[in-house]
Amino acid sequence: MSISEYVNGRYDRAMERGVHDRGGWPTDTPIDRREHELADWELRMDAIENVLEQHGVMNTDEMRRGIESMPLAAYEAASYYERWLFTTETILKEKGILAPGEIDARLEA
Amino acid sequence: MSEHEHDHPHEPITNGDEPPAAARARAVEQLLIEKGVIRCEDVRERIDWLVSRSPGDGARLVARAWVDPDFKQRLLADARSAALELGLDPGPSPVVVAVENTDDVHHMVVCTLCSCYPRALLGPPPAWYKSLPYRSRAVSDPRAVLDEFGVELGDDVELRVLDSTADIRYLVMPRRPAGTEGMNEDELAALITRDAMIGVAQPAAPAPIG
Amino acid sequence: MTFAPGDMVRVADRPHTGHHRTPGYLKGKTGRIARVHAAFANPETRAYGADGLPRLPLYLVEFTGGDLWPSAPGRDRVCADLFEHWLEDAE
Numbered sequence: 001m002s003i004s005e006y007v008n009g010r011y012d013r014a015m016e017r018g019v020h021d022r023g024g025w026p027t028d029t030p031i032d033r034r035e036h037e038l039a040d041w042e043l044r045m046d047a048i049e050n051v052l053e054q055h056g057v058m059n060t061d062e063m064r065r066g067i068e069s070m071p072l073a074a075y076e077a078a079s080y081y082e083r084w085l086f087t088t089e090t091i092l093k094e095k096g097i098l099a100p101g102e103i104d105a106r107l108e109a
Numbered sequence: 110m111s112e113h114e115h116d117h118p119h120e121p122i123t124n125g126d127e128p129p130a131a132a133r134a135r136a137v138e139q140l141l142i143e144k145g146v147i148r149c150e151d152v153r154e155r156i157d158w159l160v161s162r163s164p165g166d167g168a169r170l171v172a173r174a175w176v177d178p179d180f181k182q183r184l185l186a187d188a189r190s191a192a193l194e195l196g197l198d199p200g201p202s203p204v205v206v207a208v209e210n211t212d213d214v215h216h217m218v219v220c221t222l223c224s225c226y227p228r229a230l231l232g233p234p235p236a237w238y239k240s241l242p243y244r245s246r247a248v249s250d251p252r253a254v255l256d257e258f259g260v261e262l263g264d265d266v267e268l269r270v271l272d273s274t275a276d277i278r279y280l281v282m283p284r285r286p287a288g289t290e291g292m293n294e295d296e297l298a299a300l301i302t303r304d305a306m307i308g309v310a311q312p313a314a315p316a317p318i319g
Numbered sequence: 320m321t322f323a324p325g326d327m328v329r330v331a332d333r334p335h336t337g338h339h340r341t342p343g344y345l346k347g348k349t350g351r352i353a354r355v356h357a358a359f360a361n362p363e364t365r366a367y368g369a370d371g372l373p374r375l376p377l378y379l380v381e382f383t384g385g386d387l388w389p390s391a392p393g394r395d396r397v398c399a400d401l402f403e404h405w406l407e408d409a410e
Contacts, residue, residue: 016334018343021222022244022245023244023248023343024344025241025244027241027245027246029242031240031242031246031257032237033235033237034236034237036235038233039127039131041135043156043159047152047156048147051147051148051151051155052141052146052147054151054155059365061338061362061363061365061366061371062365062366064366065338065367067223076241079130081130085133088137089133089137092137092141097141103133106140107136203357204356206354221342222342248344249387250388251384251397252395267395267396268392268394269381269396269397270395271399274340274399275356275359275362275377275400276356276400277400
């Protein structure tokens with residue numbers, strides 16, 4: 001089976017250079033060296049992702065692929081764990097574990 | 110290429126102290142637990158493991174290597190096994206490689222593609238390690254990056270930047286500072302910082318006596 | 320394992336659709352095998368739900384900084400872990 005067959009129908013981006021592929025990416029932004037303690041929800045997001053991996057629901061490479069499928073502006077605007085949230089939602093929807101709109105519905109409940 | 114990057118932690122946007130992502134993350138967790146995909150206890154256990162991680166474990170490995178040449182060779186050959194030997198948890202990564210800074214070579218670690226990091230031994234990666242500017246410039250302008258971190262390398266020192274692109278996790282063994290000859294392992298470990306084991310700092314010099 | 324430490328290799332410069340772990344800044348560049356790692360599951364197929372088998376050989380490849388960025392000091396090196404199917408013999 002070729003890669004293109006896997007890719008067909010999946011959340012993905014075919015680009016010259018992925019949004020995540022940052023080595024040598026031109027930048028004027030200074031490196032912000034301040035320490036940041038993880039917020040509760042960020043720890044939780046990290047844990048959810050790892051538990052999903054432990055249970056074989058989603059693997060690390062699927063998780064990375066999901067992040068890499070973000071549009072450039074969204075990728076750059078998102079914080080680190082916002083990207084993790086994006087990929088969790090995206091890949092779980094792809095696998096039919098979460099239904100489209102299900103999270104929004106829960107938030108409105 | 111974007112002209113404007115916006116990669117700093119967000120200020121609160123709506124609904125009190127949290128970004129919208131916080132509520133979404135909780136909703137995802139709730140839904141997954143209700144569907145039986147994950148269990149609440151597993152999430153709790155993982156959070157407990159995450160908060161238990163600190164650079165102290167990595168520092169113990171390095172301190173032991175500084176005082177015990179045979180252990181140092183074992184650490185350089187197979188850092189994962191060396192960690193297990195000291196009763197430390199090397200984490201899920203199948204291979205951890207320790208690289209040694211010498212008078213002639215200085216190592217620095219990055220993950221340009223995401224944020225791969227030996228977190229079992231060093232704790233959570235600092236925000237700057239995961240940031241777009243570090244991921245970009247650690248490979249293209251590493252001496253300037255080191256300069257910003259306060260590390261000056263001589264022109265005769267080789268700088269080796271390691272981009273963790275696959276399953277291997279890298280840990281830098283910094284050079285033992287002068288003036289530490291009389292120190293025990295615990296005292297040495299206290300000098301070895303997270304940043305020194307990433308390669309963007311030198312270990313703290315010992316406090317002068319008297 | 321096809322390559323041994325010290326072998327010169329060139330990173331393939333081919334367009335790739337989908338997830339892969341060869342950074343753009345290394346594609347088409349020539350370096351030297353610094354370490355031979357073990358073989359690991361293929362992230363390019365795992366990313367789409369496959370098991371990633373057979374495992375593929377992985378190498379730490381060392382590049383001269385000046386070959387990647389013209390202004391880099393000649394002494395400096397950038398190294399990355401690259402899968403065998405992205406590497407070509409450059410001897």
